Amino acid sequence: MTKLTLILGNKNYSSWSLRPWLLMKQFKLDFDEVIISLYNPESKPKIQQYSPSGKVPVLLHDEITIWDSLAICEYLTEQFPNYHGLPEDKKARAIARSISAEMHSGFPNLRQNMPMNCRAKLPRKVITSEVQQDINRITDIWRYCRGNFGSGGDMLFGKFAIADAMFAPVVLRFITYSVELDSVCKDYANAILALPAMKEWIKAAESEPEIIPSFEL
Structure with missing residues (x-):
């Protein structure tokens, strides 16, 4: 399997980060996590190292960068269709x-x-x-x-x-x-x-x- 890395915000507060993280866990995917503490002066520069939007979450898949929770979930469903991220009907x-x-x-x-x-x-x-x-x-x-x-x-x-x-x-x-x-x-x-x-x-x-x-x- 190719390498997956998910860039997250604080787990206590970052609702957007939870969404793709939970899907990846339910898909039983092997992935690395990078957690960036939000709402402090260092947050945005750190996030911008990974995300063109300056926001989390961000998924890194080999040379591909996907940002935005829903876009990440849709991408994962395309990449791993056997896990049925969308209903078949x-x-x-x-x-x-x-x-x-x-x-x-x-x-x-x-x-x-x-x-x-x-x-x-x-x-x-x-x-x-x-x-x-x-x-x-x-x-x-x-x-x-x-x-x-x-x-x-x-x-x-x-x-x-x-x-x-x-x-x-x-x-x-x-x-x-x-x-x-x-x-x-x-x-x-x-x-x-x-x-x-x-x-x-x-x-x-x-x-x-x-x-x-x-x-x-």
């Missing part, structure tokens, strides 16, 4: 791509008001109506996918796929901020949290010494 695949793109580009109020923080518990965070709208849309997606495509397992499309990697940081946000979930969404969230790779990520996040104050409110 045409309709399910179309929905999976759509919700992954929606997660990638949407939900700004949730992102701004509920940043990922694996080791924190912030149950008293005020949920504004705008944030609640984002939460409602996400849970609608989860219920729809589980109800229409989830019969083959406990993930959104039965088996773990890119869409699950895209929504995994949201699961962690919902835990941190004690978001109430119905039984379908709670079961899905618990299935994500039960993945050995998620447990590995959370354990590493909890042991990181760095603190980003703006993510601790």
